[in-house]
Amino acid sequence: MIRVALFGYSGAGKTTLFQALTGKKEEVYDPFTPNLGIARLPDSRLSRIAEILKSRKTVFPEIEFLDWKGFPEGQGFPPEFFKNFSEVELLVLVVDNFSGNADPEEQAASLSLELVFSDQEKLSKILERRQAEAAAGKVLPADQALLLRCQQLLEKETPLSSLPQEERRLLSGLEFISLKPRLVFVNGQTRPVKLAEPFFQAEANSLNQEEFFLALKERLGLIEFYTVKGETAQGWLVPAGLEAKAAAGKIHRDMETGFIKAAVLPYKDLLEIGSWQKAKNLGVLKFLGPHSIFSDGDVVEIYFHQ
Ligand SMILES: Nc1nc2c(ncn2[C@@H]2O[C@H](COP(=O)(O)OP(=O)(O)OP(=O)(O)O)[C@@H](O)[C@H]2O)c(=O)[nH]1
Ligand SMILES: [Mg+2]
DSSP states (O other): OEEEEEEOOTTSSHHHHHHHHHOOOOOOOOTTSOEEEEEEOOOHHHHHHHHHTTOSEEEOOEEEEEEOOOOOTTTOOOGGGGGGGTTOSEEEEEEEOSSSSSOHHHHHHHHHHHHHHHHHHHHHHHHHHHHHHHHTTOOOOTTHHHHHHHHHHHHTTOOGGGSOHHHHHHTGGGOOGGGSOEEEEEEOOSSOOOOSSOEEEEOGGGOOHHHHHHHHHHHHTEEEEEEEETTEEEEEEEETTOBHHHHHHHHOHHHHHTEEEEEEEEHHHHHHHOOHHHHHHHTOOEEEOTTSBOOTTEEEEEEEOO
16 A cells, blocks of 8 residues: 655644544544554546446545654754654645744744755765675675765755656655655645645645645656446556556456556547446447556456456
């Protein structure tokens, strides 16, 4: 399951957002142990599909959210806090724009800096270790030049997420946290906000969850496709550009190993036609091979050897 961390200073509204998304009411007061909660993602497209096809059961995709007690803005986060982020796919930087006592742009900038400083520390340890190894006659790994470039970026207070994709991929084993995709959640409407990075503005306590989910999906580079099998209509999140065969593997391993082809219809066409069988009879289904790619909103039937 996709994991998303909420990161922000104390009082910015992380727990309020967490509770709105997951429905989980209890709070955790230890800044080093996350409170985990699963959000079922509302999706009106899927609800419509289930309604038209009279599915008894609708299964929405889920994302796991992690919430921690934050540190006060003036104090900042201790280095060991950032271990918290090692296994998450996306950081949501929550900033206060509801209380009137905070500058949300300044908060976003200083949260970003906290990530940069943490990576700087991590990188200088790696470089020191390598220097010692080089002095002992060891040949340095091939990514040394890239690490030196990272050092320059971080010195300019630039997150490593600004690197081109290929270089980000090369760095992915080193767990730099400024490398992770992120979305700023501007909590509230007190002032108009302008940020250089992607942000989503809403009140945490009266959130349109579907809109927020769309923003998350975009930041994570995911698409959603649908299956309607027997009584169940279900939505599946997969990375955009994933091959059909691998996408089928998210449903079931057998579908990947035995993959033959996929029948595909955009959900809008299915809603218009009203039934999968009718669409089949009309000859409007598109058949895709293992290396083709699903589009966001495709309704899919997988043919596979059992
Ligand atoms: N009016 C309004 N109040 C909010 C909003 N979001 C949070 N609050 C209030 O602000 C206070 C702090 O919110 P929390 O969600 O607990 O903040 P937090 O980021 O979890 O804070 P820590 O756990 O201390 O790190 C609570 O009293 C919330 O009810 C909002 O969008 N609008
Ligand atoms: Mg909290």
